[in-house]
Amino acid sequence: MPTPVLRSVHIHPVKAMRALACAEAEVRPWGPAGDRRWAVVDAAGRVVTQRRRPRMALASAEPAPDGGIVLSAPGRPALAVGVPRPSATVTVDIFDQRVEAVPAGPAAADWLSAYLEGDFGLVHMDAPEHRRPVDPEYARPGETVSFADGYPLLATTTASLDALNSLIARGDHAGEGPLPMDRFRPNLVIGGTAPWAEDGWRRIAVGEVVLRVARPSGRCVVTTTDQSTAGRGKEPLHTLARHRRSDGRVLFGQNLVPERTGTVRVGDPVEILD
Numbered sequence: 001m002p003t004p005v006l007r008s009v010h011i012h013p014v015k016a017m018r019a020l021a022c023a024e025a026e027v028r029p030w031g032p033a034g035d036r037r038w039a040v041v042d043a044a045g046r047v048v049t050q051r052r053r054p055r056m057a058l059a060s061a062e063p064a065p066d067g068g069i070v071l072s073a074p075g076r077p078a079l080a081v082g083v084p085r086p087s088a089t090v091t092v093d094i095f096d097q098r099v100e101a102v103p104a105g106p107a108a109a110d111w112l113s114a115y116l117e118g119d120f121g122l123v124h125m126d127a128p129e130h131r132r133p134v135d136p137e138y139a140r141p142g143e144t145v146s147f148a149d150g151y152p153l154l155a156t157t158t159a160s161l162d163a164l165n166s167l168i169a170r171g172d173h174a175g176e177g178p179l180p181m182d183r184f185r186p187n188l189v190i191g192g193t194a195p196w197a198e199d200g201w202r203r204i205a206v207g208e209v210v211l212r213v214a215r216p217s218g219r220c221v222v223t224t225t226d227q228s229t230a231g232r233g234k235e236p237l238h239t240l241a242r243h244r245r246s247d248g249r250v251l252f253g254q255n256l257v258p259e260r261t262g263t264v265r266v267g268d269p270v271e272i273l274d
Helices: 054-058 106-116 158-169 237-243
Strands: 005-011 020-022 024-028 038-042 060-063 069-073 076-081 090-094 097-103 120-124 153-157 188-191 203-206 209-218 249-260 262-265 270-272
Touching (some): 005 024, 005 262, 038 090, 054 106, 076 106, 106 120, 158 188, 158 237, 209 262, 237 249
Antiparallel strands (some): 005 020, 005 188, 024 262, 060 069, 153 249, 203 209
């Protein structure tokens, strides 16, 4: 078996928008730098994702040198959004957790509302005290996360995707496969493992960074969304439900929490510590 290696690194500057591939990323305690520090919210302050608005898959946010982002989407002019100045925060609801964030202003709200056809705004998580605690059942005291679903990082393996695609090819919706890795929106994609080897991992080192494997990632309808068209199908949930179900959740990938921070780079060796 070849030595496991980091095949690709991805960040998502705005939660639920298009992923960006990077040659490297600085891993901080709450996740990769630049990953999911911004989020779209509705008029009630609830975070909006592709679960409710699949068209978010077609929108992108490119990091700007000043720390802001540049929004773009089909049919919309690009919009530069600077990091909002610290000011009065608003309460944001993300999966029934309340956190504080800073509104990005009316220009971003108008842009998002026109593209997503509703009443939406953009918020930024600006300060350490505004980050969310990781699920205490799987966390150590003080561990936090930004606007990611629940954990600082998500890792997947190419071998497990190949195995899943083989199962899809033999199933009821074979025409939907093979699926690309972007359906699962990982931060780290690891090659050189056996299929589903990650089920047995407890701690891994990716280059200089050490990560604890907190729990398998339960998957939702977002994985059925084609990230290049925003269309939806049945896979991979149909096949995962038959082959990768546990405690009422369908699983693909592993949620990670940093134990030692640093920079990960494409090509870094991956060592299974426990």
